[in-house]
Structure formats: structure tokens, C-alpha cells
Amino acid sequence: MGQNRINRRSGDGSGRSFVGSDLLEVCHLASRRIVVALVAMGVVAAGAVVVPAATDTADAQTQPVEVLSATAAARMPVADAPQDSRSIVSVTERARRVEQRRQAILAEKRREARRLARIAARKERQRLARVAAKKEAARQARLAKQEAARLARLAAAREPSEWEGDALVTPSGGSFPAEVERWANMTTVVMEEHDIPSKYLPGILAQMQAESGGDPDVVNDWDSNASAGTPSKGLMQVIGPTYESSAKSGYESLKFHTQPYYNMWAALNYVKERYGMTKFDSWNSGSNAGY
DSSP, X not given: OTTOEEEEEOTTSSOOEEEHHHHHHHHHHHHHXXXXXXXXXXXXXXXXXXXXXXXXXXXXXXXXXXXXEHHHHHTSXXXXXXXXXXXXXXXXXXXXXXXXXXXXXXXXXXXXXXXXXXHHHHHHXXXXXXXXXXXXXXXXXXXXXXXXXXXXXXXXXXXXXOOOSSOOOOTTSOOOOHHHHTTHHHHHHHHHHTTOOGGGHHHHHHHHHHHTTTOTTOBOOSSHHHHTTOOOBTTTTBOHHHHXXXXXXXXXXXXXXXXXXXXXXXXXHHHHHHHTTHHHHHHHXXXXXXX
8 A cells, every 4th residue: 555556446447546646536526527517506506615625645634625616616617517408408498488477577567558558548538528528518508598698689679679778868969769769779789790889879870860760661762762763761771772782691682671670780781891980980970961
């Protein structure tokens, strides 16, 4: 044993003997391979792994063991690491499946977020539509109410009626006769339809007084218009051709010519279109000659 030999035959049948130091080196390399395999399979976590570090018998008796971390062991040459393909594939497959699952969860969350966003947008559109419909219904109801009131006033105004407003004063400061004042309510309705300010009511009534005295059946048969075959008729003494061209739409027929409402409507339409508001100013100042 002086040469520290171990009389053991090699496995290849050559009869070669191993020196003790050679055997120790073989064990050292085998230990390293085992460590790397354990780290690869996750059996050994981060920490210290004790591996013999000596290269011969004498050194093994005097030198301390080498301490390898799991990281250092993992960095050993690939040639030194045992190749357990099934373990590597298993770890890789688990990681792939975990990533697939994570991506699937994220995709599902995105789909759900988009779905909820669409629902919220649809609900908001529906809410806005309801608000708009409510506003439109209120507007239509308001307009219908206003139109009903206007038609009621118009229906009442087509006939002579007692004046509902403040006391009326002629441009000269006097009072209107009852025959003229009874048409004041109807006249205000027609003025509103033509957007003629209410301040011109006294002048218009004064012009009516000068034209017909408030009698809707008056016919002028003595002036030039009568001589031409188109006598002036009605409250505002409108001739036939003027009535037809200025009448309210749908009422152009001369059978409506002397009806108070339509006669007044055509007269005010004609004056406004031809003279503008200046003629009404003139009537308000007391200049109530023919027009």
C-alpha cells in the first residue's frame, strides 16, 4: 500500500489498476454532475452544496471541502451536467402552459372590458335618446298649447268682441267708436301672425276707421277703382286684385274678400310687404290717408 493503490480491476477487463488519487477525482467529478442534475430538476434550491475539492489522497486529508453554491453548480460546463431530457421538457412545458394560461386570462379580461365598454356606451346612447325624446315631447306639447291658444283666440276674434286690453286711444288722443274697437281683438291676432309690433294697433284701427268706420260690408263704388271695375271692399277697403295677391295661403278666392279676418290679413300683408313699418308709423302719427 506504499503507493496508495487499491487493487481493483477496471471494468473494461484490461487489468489496469486505479490509483487512489484517480479514484478520488472520479468521485469528485461524479459529485459535481449529481449537483448540477439536482439543480436542473429543482431538487436543490439556492444554497450551499458540499463537494470534495482535493485532487489526491494527501490533499484530501489536509484540505477543507469546497463549498459550491447552487448558482455556481449550475454554471458548470454542460459536458459535466447530466442530461435528464424528461425533466427539462417537463419544466419547459409547465412554464409554457403557465404563460399560455396567463395570456388567456389577460385576453379574457380585455374582452370583458370591451364588452362592458360597449354596454356602457349603449346605455349612454339610450339615456341621451330618452332625454332628447323627453325634451322634444315637452317642446311639441308647448307648441301645441300655444297653437291651441292662438286658434282659440282666432276663432273668437273672427267675430266682433269686447276689447280685452287696456283702454285704446286714437292717434289724436280720442276714443275709438264701438264699431271700430270691437275689431281690436281680431286685429291683434293678425298683427301677431305678421310680426307687427303691438304698438301699431292704434294706427291700424285709425286707418280702419277712415276706410270703413268698422263696417265689414262697405263697398266703395265711387272712386277710380270702382270705375275700373275693382271696387274697394271690407274693413280695410281692399280691391280684388290686391286681395288675391296678398291673401293668406289657401284663401285667395274672392269669396273670402269681405270676411273681416281675411280682409285684414291681406291688407296688413300688403302694407308690410310694400311699405315696411314706415306706413304703420305714419298711421300711428294720424296720417290715415288711402294706401
